[in-house]
Amino acid sequence: MARFPRPTISLFLILSFQIIFSAIAFGSDFQESDEEEFSEELLLRPLPDLKVLAHFHFESRAPPSLSNSHGRHHHLFPKAIAQLVQKFRVKEMELSFTQGRWNYDRWGGFDPISSSNAKPPGVELWAAFDVPQYLVDASWKNLTHTLSGLFCASINFLESSTTYSAPEWSFHPSSGSLRYGTLPREAVCTENLTPWLKLLPCRDKAGLSVLMDRPSIYRGFYHSQQLRLTSPEFEGRLESGIVLKQTLTVVLQPDSQRASNTYSSETKLQPSWSLSSIFGRKVTSRCVLAKSSNVYLQLEGGLVTELENVQKENVISWIDNVGSEGWRTNPFFDLSVNPDSVLREVNGLHGSSSSVLYKYSVAKYSDSRPFDLGLTWKSPVVWSCPQAPLHASRFLIGSGNERGAIAISLISTGSNEHFLGANIVEDRCKLEVDIFQVVPWYVKVYYHTLRVFVDGQPQAVTDVVEKMRVSPSEDKVSPGVMELVLKFPCDIKSAALTLEFDKGFLHIDEYPPDANQGFDIPSAIISFPNFHARTHYFEDNSLKKSPMLSMFQEKSRVRSYSEVLLVPLTTPDFSMPYNVITITCTAFALYFGSLLNVLRRRVGEEERFLKNRAAKKASRLAQLLSMLSAKIRGKKWEPPQSPSASSSFISLKLIVKVVLVTGIAIAWQYYSQ
């Protein structure tokens, strides 16, 4: 694609806006925010465990809908999304497709990316609506179907009330209009990525999204594609319209063949990488429709500290060594491209040093000079990522298919000492932890068995649990939701919560095709309301604030997702419903028949009475005949037993019955047709 000089683009943009708004009478006084905007950014970050994190951030903004009342026409903002927001009155929404698990230990748990872009495997969707309470569920159902069609995923399974829940406070502060649902087993692949890319104005034809080579993305250890919508206009804030943030977070393993042979010491050398080596592609141009198009390389605080520690003998820190060559090369690594500027974090939480951001503007590069950022490590460095105060993991206790227990264990990462100063509110320092857990109905949790252990010692639940909301699961109707606020002393080493449950038994139709694989319990969300993941980078020109950096700057609580649990449930025999039905019905018939038979049985004299009556009923002729025959034989005549007569009588009755039944059957057949 041709490389436009900057004035040309702005001219083009203005022109296009003029065309759009020329029809509107008062369109002349529109402001800056009335334009549709799009920006693309990519953040690269080397991770301590020899991997690289790539975080794409695309942001589209639409002006408020009130500014143009003549329907909507979009030229940058995806129309499908705008219609969806208008139709279902979505206040806020987040949809993520994730494959793999975010490694909180190694990839960090305290920065904005890990707390807002680390997502549970599968699909997670939450949305807040601006509709009356009784319409929220209906809107949610419609929304799931729309998204399902939009993203080629089975999001429509979230329609069933057994899969979604309404968290009240632990997940996201909202006034009851929020719905949350996950599909832990949803497989995520290119068919979900392609429609997601279609929402971008340049798709993957130009700009940073060119890097999204499918094989290299899906080869990664973790990838999470996310779509986040905010439309503040429903909340009464009319100054801004819909904001659509599309992010793709990938953790990739650079090829480390080159690195491995050089160093064999205990500390491994980080593998060197470049954009072309990890993605297999280079950025040739920016997306011309984007307002800004930047690539950032982030060095974490821990890494910067390490670098500074080693370089202490140098009077001038390596970062302050102003000059293009100083940025590019230092004793640890070489950058293949010179950054446009270097941004430092303001008020780093980690005392000594704060993270550093190298900024590259893609606009300068073209087909002839593609942008291919490379990082070549020269000496091994070991650092660690900032951690959330507690590391959460969840597991199952017990064996067998009858009952079990869910345990959530929280282990101190030792990093909360850093935050002690900021956190002491009262005399006693308290660490607040929110837990939000959704359990499907077939795992029947006994919430009264909640036990809390602090440092291995059982504690009274009321001592630790500050606030609790439980909405127990209802069979085949709703999942169980538990929201907890726990307060621990700051110096805890570990804490554990256990909840016992019984496993449910389903109808054979309710089992999935692979019933023996087990059922998933969605991730629990553990968040720390007193800790906020925000990194504020100092930028010289605050007017043109990068959307990604301003998002990092937002105050969002540190949050982590626990593992998805796999619960095997007992299966009935799927192959023999007919046998069960027939055997059971036989038993019931046995009961009914034999009991009735016993009750019906007559005693001797009654039988005799009946016999007499039968004899009287028998015809005179038969009596005479029998008398005659008796005389011929020379025997004494007895009153006839007349079995033949009675049997013929019975057979006559039988025939009449059969005819009656067939008649009814024929009539039935006739009328039902």
Added chain:
Amino acid sequence: MEPKEQSKEKKEKLWFWNWLIASVIFRLVLIYFPKNLNLASRPEVSTPLTSLRRLAEGYWLKQLSVSPYAGSMYHGSPLLLSLLGPLTVKRIEGQPDHLLCSLVFVIADIVNAMLIRATGQNLQMEYIRSLKLLDHVKLLEKPGKIIPSGDIAALVYLWNPFTIVACVGLSTSPIENLAIILSLYGACKRQAPLAAFGWVIATHLSLYPAILIIPMILLLGYGPDTPPRKLFLQRRNVEVGDNPPNDRCCEREEVVHRPEVPHIFSWRPVIHFLCWTSLWSVYVLVLCGISVKRYGGLWELFKRTYGFMLTVQDLSPNIGVLWYFFAEVFDFFRNFFLIVFHGNILFMMLPLAIRLKHRPCFLAFVYIAISSMLKSYPSVGDSALYLGLLGLFVNELADMQFSFFLFCGYVGVSLLSPVMHNLWIWRGTGNANFYFATAMAYACLQIILVVESVSAMLNHDRMLRKPLTELQDGKS
């Protein structure tokens, strides 16, 4: 002679009390058993309706001011919840967790046994009286003598492994049984208020005892079990026809006997009973209404308790057959089979009532056995009740067929069923069909028991008639 007999009788009485105390001690030993026996989570013991664990969950939810019926955990009565709920939370230091509840169940069991004993004694008195009336001296002077059926029934109830397991395994069935036995006892003693109270509570706790209203009315109207009324009439006919002017003392005796012959249905106690029933039901409904006022009212309560029972929603395994049936049956036919299975209980009510109206206690036993066989969530507690009541008719059912086979069957099923459950659920080597097969066998055993006991009772009545008919035949 007399003091010897008295001491013998005393010994016999002491014998009963010793066994009673032994059973209590045995239960306490099981409660204090150091290792957790996990009886409370056995599918045979605790069904979704009788599990104390679910009750504790309901109570906990109620304490959180959530409806105890929110979620699908608790389906029992709100009165039971407010009665037993506080006990599930209270712990005594150094004692087992559910000691208080267990003690309540032990007491309930003992009261049950005592009531069964009293009922049995009442029945036996009536039995001897009617035999004397019919001049069945032979039966009375049999070498085996008449066994004290009340004591036997009480001890059978107390020492039945099913009862012990249900009592120690923290299921609420002892209390449900208590209500049923209370109503039977009240009706036997012709105390309409007590009978009405028992019946209303039993119906409230577990719906199925509602069908006991027929034996209750018969029991109050006709009095306890007697041979068929026809026999008395025949007997009188025989006497009158046999020796009209012969002996005056005989005539006088007859005059004395005549009012005693209970063949008139007395409406007074029945009407009393019905009045009391309506009174108690209103009382129970008001109490329930007060306790569930904040949680959706009575309709919600009925939906969550009786609705849950009738529409077999929980498919977790139990000793019945309906859980597997409804786990496998096609959804399309579900309602049909629900109606058929519950109808099966109702279909048999009328024929049984017609045939056994002279033996209302036995009729109640048969009803209880049938409903515990066909109910949606049966447990061994229900079986314990009807097996205990079976002991009341030990004299009448002496020549029941297949009794040894039935005994062996019960033992076999109660040993095999846990094994199959273990194989299926815990080891994963078995299959649901294994467990279902034992459930099926158990259902068949119960069917045979019911059928054979009914036929034995009818044969017994026939046997009583025999000398009379012989007399008649001899006369004619």
